[in-house]
Amino acid sequence: MKLNGLSCFVIAILLQNNFTSAFLNLYLSLSEVQRLIGLVAELYYVRNGVVNDYALNYVVPIPSKIDALYFTWESLSNQQTLPYTIITESSNLQALPTPKLNISSSGNVPTTVQTFAVSLPCSGTVSAEVDIKIIINVTISRDNVTSLKFQRHKICFEYENANTYVSIDSIPAYSNSANIFYVAVLCALLLILTLAIFVAFYYVRDKKTRRPPETSNGPTTTFLASLPRNSINTSSYGSFRRMPSYSLIDERSKDLQERITELTVQRCRVRLNSVIMEGTFGRIYEGSYTNEDGQEELVVVKTVTDHASQVQISLLLQEGMAMYSLNNKNILSILRVSIEDHTAPFLLYPHNNNTNLKIFLQKCKLSAEGVSHTLTTQEVVDMALQIIHAMQYLHKKHLLHKDLATRNCVVDDQLHIKVTDNALSRDLFPSDYHCLGDNENRPVKWLAIESLLHKSFSPSSDVWSFGVVLWELTTLAQQPYIEIDPFEMAAYLKDGYRLAQPINCPDELFAVMAYCWAMSAEERPSFMQLHVCLQEFYAQLTRYV
Known part of the structure; x- marks a missing residue:
């Protein structure tokens, strides 16, 4: 086969x-x-x-x-x-x-x-x-x-x-596909015969010009509609119809096959330069892409190594396509896809001198060379507001992120934030994901209590994750709950314990985090409420600068 x-x-x-x-x-x-x-x-x-x-x-x-x-x-x-x-x-x-x-x-x-x-x-x-x-x-x-x-x-x-x-x-x-075919043909013939007898009787009785009887295509199609439908297109894109790690809760206009087809470019138009990040089976390159006008664009290319499994390749494509066609200044959408047989797929994103936000925050810490960048509270709040803006847009499109974290955001030199998909995140940041015996690597310490216990996701569960992101911003990307075993997280949260207030974190900002971690999803704020709250706090900060 x-x-x-x-x-x-x-x-x-x-x-x-x-x-x-x-x-x-x-x-x-x-x-x-x-x-x-x-x-x-x-x-x-x-x-x-x-x-x-x-x-x-x-x-x-x-x-x-x-x-x-x-x-x-x-x-x-x-x-x-x-x-x-x-x-x-x-x-x-x-x-x-x-x-x-x-x-x-x-x-x-x-x-x-x-x-x-x-x-x-x-x-x-x-x-x-x-x-x-x-x-x-x-x-x-x-x-x-x-x-x-x-x-x-x-x-x-x-x-x-x-x-x-x-x-x-x-x-x-x-019992099998052959039976389906024979039953369909038999029913179609019987239906055609019935229609023919009815039309003939009507013609003889009323002596009127009868309309041409329906061809076999009509009845056959109607009958087969109740059976499992086969896809007409059996191209290599057919396997990417599965829901990605993002949850799609509205009906988007185009089939995923068509989306990948629209984005596909020839491999010869993509050039790989230096490796930006590398994991066990995933790599992120800086590269270039020759567009339809013959001009070269700087791009970031996500791909996998030669020893990556087919499951890992499929996850890369599914998760990379999750933010297809989203148009927002705070969201990084996929630009192009290059897929050729027997080679690893390339996922192309706009470059714009972006850096992974988690890595950027870690570099802001004191080192032997000094401080690469000192973040102010005002800048932290501004970055949080940008993430809120992206999440408001996603939820307006009826999309759930389900893996909101600084590792899934990028930042440029002007501290402009873009929320990204989570393609390759499990491989590039393995310490952020844990398997709790169910063969599923999950961002356990970023998940809401209901997501952890029942795998239930909603806009409120994204709000919980945003609270952890805000904690990451104020701690320069420390690991949350580092002292807690992943298997103990559910019991730890059920007992009412949460992340401690970071050093030098204003009480107003920590109150917002704690508000996001309410046990009941109904008690958590919406992103609109978070935006109003942090916008007011940002205005206070700028008023005294």
Whole structure:
């Protein structure tokens, strides 16, 4: 099977040899993978009894418009039955009721290839991010039960009313793609025949000139609309439809495939110069790009090293495209993308003599050479106001950042701040991210309490992170909660403990930070309120200068 170079991150998953006696196959069919991710390939969770742990741990994002998931399975055991039970869970029952199955929740794994469906329509009453769990327990013997846990992440919109609900009874149960084709053709022919008889009868009865009957394209298309749709475009960009680390809670006008296509430039038009930053598998270069007018522009290029995995390459593209087409003076949007087969992708950003804000702040500390720049309280507040301006714009566009920190901001010589995406941040700033046993590197010490406990994100959780950013600005990028073990952070915050007031930090400024760290999200200020508060404080500072 030939896969598109950059879009095989799901299919090129390294199988871990975690064997189970459950001799079965369980996978997503060609049509389902293409519908969800845009790839022309099958994705096996269990192949000939071998469990793909990496695939199981991968949290698949589900677009809001997709209301059903389809799994294909078969038992390969000829000597015994394989009893199963299926449990479905929703983290937010108000936004998405408990998913339903179109098969029994318990029974025996079929001995022929069959597909079952899980219905997960949004209620339409609230906007929320919902974590969905599907747990399949396969019993081999009395003392041997294999548990397969699938994780999905779906965003529901309030304006999508409950009329979009798809009844589980209406979800087609089909065994394979060939059956779909034959059923579709048969139904189309029957519909055409019915229309032809009706038109002929109408013509004979009324002796009027009849309109030409509909061609087979109309009925066939109508019937197939209820089946999993296949993507027409199977280019290498198909795999980048997944939600990035930013949360998209509005319907943007263009498909991600089209966005990448619009931004793609030939590799020969990009030139790499010096390395600015380098991690284990990521690099940031200073370079140049020849635009459509033949002029060279200075750019910053984010890319990965040759030993980077396909998952890391995909994350680079997904997270880099998160701020596509945003137009704000305090946001650094991606400029161009260069993608060619068998080579690492290049993400191009405007240069503008920007420096990573965290590194800049660390250089402001005393050193053997003296102080590179002494920040005043007025400058700190001004930078904070610029970050607030960027976040107000993001939230106006119904975007959540979810990783707001000084490492994800840049600053120029005039202290102009731009908020960036978090592409490569996990690699370039590994000490800022921690895995709490769930195979997900997260900025634990920047997360709001609800994000840490329930992976729940909202504008209020971004406000919490802004409070930590303000603390970073006043401490010249010290590590927050450096003495606290990442696994103890949730208990530490639940007990009411917070970051201490930095030395030389005005009480007014620390009060703003503490306000951002309220336990209840409803008690935290909005970015508009923060802007008013800090603007008044900034006016007081300038009044006495």
